[in-house]
Amino acid sequence: MLALTAAPGRPGNVELREVPEPHAREHQALVEVRAVSLNRGEVRRLPEMRDGELTGWDLAGVVARAAPDGSGPRAGTRVVGVLGAGAWAQLAAVDTEMLAALPDGVSDEQAATLPVAGLTALKALDIIGPVLGRRVLVTGASGGVGRFAVQLAKLAGAHVSAVSASPERARGLRELGADEILRALEPDGEEFHAIVEGVGGASLGAAMQRVGAFGTVVSFASSDPAPVQFPARSFFARAPGACLRGLFLFAELQRGRSGARDLGRLAALVADARLDCSIDHVGSWREAAQAIDALMARRIAGKAVLALD
Numbered sequence: 067m068l069a070l071t072a073a074p075g076r077p078g079n080v081e082l083r084e085v086p087e088p089h090a091r092e093h094q095a096l097v098e099v100r101a102v103s104l105n106r107g108e109v110r111r112l113p114e115m116r117d118g119e120l121t122g123w124d125l126a127g128v129v130a131r132a133a134p135d136g137s138g139p140r141a142g143t144r145v146v147g148v149l150g151a152g153a154w155a156q157l158a159a160v161d162t163e164m165l166a167a168l169p170d171g172v173s174d175e176q177a178a179t180l181p182v183a184g185l186t187a188l189k190a191l192d193i194i195g196p197v198l199g200r201r202v203l204v205t206g207a208s209g210g211v212g213r214f215a216v217q218l219a220k221l222a223g224a225h226v227s228a229v230s231a232s233p234e235r236a237r238g239l240r241e242l243g244a245d246e247i248l249r250a251l252e253p254d255g256e257e258f259h260a261i262v263e264g265v266g267g268a269s270l271g272a273a274m275q276r277v278g279a280f281g282t283v284v285s286f287a288s289s290d291p292a293p294v295q296f297p298a299r300s301f302f303a304r305a306p307g308a309c310l311r312g313l314f315l316f317a318e319l320q321r322g323r324s325g326a327r328d329l330g331r332l333a334a335l336v337a338d339a340r341l342d343c344s345i346d347h348v349g350s351w352r353e354a355a356q357a358i359d360a361l362m363a364r365r366i367a368g369k370a371v372l373a374l375d
Contacts (some may be wrong), residue, residue, distance in 0.1 A: 069155035070122070070351055070372075072115035078355030079112035080154075085120065088152060090159040095138050096131040097145060097158050097165070101174040102351070104361050104370045105182045105210065107287065112358075122153030126168070126177035130157065138162025138326075144174075146329050148181035150316060154351070156374060164319065166329035169337035176336055179343040179369040183210035184332045185325070186315050190262045190284040191218050193311050198223035200259035203276065205251055205269050207244065208235035210369045211286065213344040215262045217242050221340060227258070229269075235367040242342060251276065253296075257305070260284070267292035275300075280307035286315070344368030350375050 073081035090096045103124045115121065129143045139145050139162075147165040152158050168177050190211075191197065202219040206212045207228035219226045220243030228244035229251050230236035236247050251269050257278035263270050266288025273283050274296040301308070319325045335341035347370040349357050357370045 067156040069120055069152075070354055071117075071154075072112050072119045072121055073117055074113050074115065076355075078358035079115075080354050080358065082352060082354075083118065085118075085155065087157050088155070088159040090131065090133065092135040093133055093137055093163070094159040094161055095129050095133045095145075095165055097125065097127045097147060097160050098130040099125045099127040099153065099156060099158055099374055101126045101178040101371055101373050102153050103178040103181075103183070103210075104357060104372065106289070106361065107182070109358050109361060120152045120155065122151065122155070123148055124178050124181040124183075125149070125153040125158055125160070126174040127158075133162045138165050139167045144168040144177075146177040146180055146333060148185065148319070148325060148329070154354075154372075162326065163323055164325035164329075166326045166333060168333055171337045172333050175345060175348055175371045175373065176343045177333060178371050179210065179345060180329060180332045180336070182315060183369060184214045184341075185319070185328055186211045186286050186313065187214035187218055187262070188328055188332060189315060189318050190215060190286060190313055191222065193284050193313065194260040194262075194282045196222070197260060199225075201225045201227065201256070203227045203229065203251070203258040203261045203273070204244075205229040205261065205273065206264040206287070206289070207239055207247075208232065208367045209264065210344065211264055212262075213239070213242055213368050214341070216244050217341055219243070219262075221335075232364070235364065237367060238344070242344070257281070262286070264289070266290045267294060270294045271296045274310065277305055277308045279305050281305065282308070283310045284313050285310060286313040345371055347371065348373065
């Protein structure tokens, strides 16, 4: 079969190659992949990976062979799934706990955006808890996770503030539910009940100074590797009970065994036209290098999807 593998030094640090087909275990379905989406986390790792190593987290496709243990969707079912590596291939072996059937009306391209970005946003808000009538801030709001977080927080009844440094990349955020758009998160200003933080560095330091008493900051990524600084003494006095939670999606999914259920929740919202997948690029996986370069150069606002033609 063909797979898009790591190829350090090549354009985009990837190359389409022939590789052995995966062997599905008892609890895994063999999926014929039709579309995948790109995430900064997996793309950023490519230069350090072994040449020829399989990668890819998000996929949408059709079950070619159901799991031998009888779990999960049957053969012929359209599905969306997430796995630690191997999604960028014509066939993928996926744990049935991480695989959900797709409702009618949800395209492969839409479905492929949901696993990492959609689940990260959903898990962040699950950690935060009820936000009805609360003020929620989303940093990095123009990215894939950010756009899902803005929508899910708004659907839950929050007043949503979105941070995006680029007016061009911030396009569409108000239509998705942002009540206000900020160019940067400053340490001083109004407090928020919850902050979904995906930038790190100075942004995370500022978030710790803007969260309110008994509020929550959920940190899920760190594109800024600078050390995080904030005045700890004033934080304890100003925001008693506030907490910082780190979110690593794959550990969260393994702990809660909730991948299939939560992917189903997201897919149902898309089917009901209540959740927009914010697809900014759709192209062939044969042109993955161009999409990867655009993503890392922040020329894509939202999600980039590759179709396996």
